[in-house]
Amino acid sequence: MPELPEVETIRRGLELVLPGQVITKVDQRRKDLRVPFPDNLVKRLTGRTVTHLTRRAKYILIHLDDGNMLVLHMGMSGRMLIVRPEEAYDLQKHDHLILTMEDGARIIFNDPRRFGMVLLVHENEIETHKAFAALGPEPLDNGFSAPVLAARLKDRKSPIKQALLDQRIVVGVGNIYACESLFEAGIGPTRLAGSVKAEEIEKLTAAIRNVLSRAIEAGGSSLKDYRQADGELGYFQHSFSVYDREKMACPGCTCDIDKTGGVQRIVQSGRSTFYCPQKQR
DNA sequence: CTCCTGTCCTGCCGGC
DNA sequence: TGCCGGCAGGACAGGA
Numbered sequence A: 001m002p003e004l005p006e007v008e009t010i011r012r013g014l015e016l017v018l019p020g021q022v023i024t025k026v027d028q029r030r031k032d033l034r035v036p037f038p039d040n041l042v043k044r045l046t047g048r049t050v051t052h053l054t055r056r057a058k059y060i061l062i063h064l065d066d067g068n069m070l071v072l073h074m075g076m077s078g079r080m081l082i083v084r085p086e087e088a089y090d091l092q093k094h095d096h097l098i099l100t101m102e103d104g105a106r107i108i109f110n111d112p113r114r115f116g117m118v119l120l121v122h123e124n125e126i127e128t129h130k131a132f133a134a135l136g137p138e139p140l141d142n143g144f145s146a147p148v149l150a151a152r153l154k155d156r157k158s159p160i161k162q163a164l165l166d167q168r169i170v171v172g173v174g175n176i177y178a179c180e181s182l183f184e185a186g187i188g189p190t191r192l193a194g195s196v197k198a199e200e201i202e203k204l205t206a207a208i209r210n211v212l213s214r215a216i217e218a219g220g221s222s223l224k225d226y227r228q229a230d231g232e233l234g235y236f237q238h239s240f241s242v243y244d245r246e247k248m249a250c251p252g253c254t255c256d257i258d259k260t261g262g263v264q265r266i267v268q269s270g271r272s273t274f275y276c277p278q279k280q281r
Numbered sequence B: 001c002t003c004c005t006g007t008c009c010t011g012c013c014g015g016c
Numbered sequence C: 001t002g003c004c005g006g007c008a009g010g011a012c013a014g015g016a
Helices: A004-015 A041-045 A146-153 A160-165 A175-185 A198-230
Strands: A023-028 A050-056 A059-064 A068-073 A079-083 A095-101 A106-110 A117-122 A264-268 A271-275
Touching: A004 A050, A004 A059, A004 A079, A004 A198, A023 A041, A041 A117, A146 A160, A146 A198, A160 A175, A175 A198, A175 A271
Parallel strands: none
Antiparallel strands: A023 A095, A050 A059, A059 A068, A068 A117, A079 A106, A095 A106, A264 A271
């Protein structure tokens, strides 16, 4: 699940329980995920107080009172579970990292495919660390605008869909929201990035913002309910316009689906793209 | 530089 | 029913 909206939703969930609390216990259950866990992670986290949480791209940054940040990336299959104090919990398969807080709450990082990442980075390195140095602008910040996006797409020969997945162009957009944004902007996914016109980039910029903001709102609203149920964060039911809707009608469709075939699925760089050939050019 | 492919890993689903 | 191939929300290395 984890594209920007899901990561932001998880961050907001953690923000409700972590700040101001001491990490009293750290259980690291294997030595690596996609990359090795940081050296001495358990020792370096235990006894630290969480000051606040931020997000950069698809990374959650848990700021600690010694100036370091516990950096989490959810990869393809990462989840975060919050277990409240006193609440019983049996460890599950793929629970890789468990932090216990001073009030007894636990946060559990579960990641079956292990494409996730856990880093320990000093706040001074937030611009320079390998993970962050090449990242593009935050799509929901003021620094993101049509001219900024246009400059980054200029002369690019790759399809616009792939350009949107490139975290150096703009961060946080993954396979789902790339498809959804292109649909909303009416742009065909195979168009070469450099060929997308200024007015289309204008629409695309707004579409990316809208799609991501709406998803965060949806995640945020379902978050509470879900936590009441079982404490799990970051998953919400979502209705997409084109993603995973092959052969179906897109919203507001007036086509004869039997003739047009509805939403098409193609593969670009080994990843599925869904789009409406009628509405996207 | 840019672009593309393959790879990491497990789980699930559909087809035979 | 069981097995097998394909596919899944990401990111990176390596080669052209």
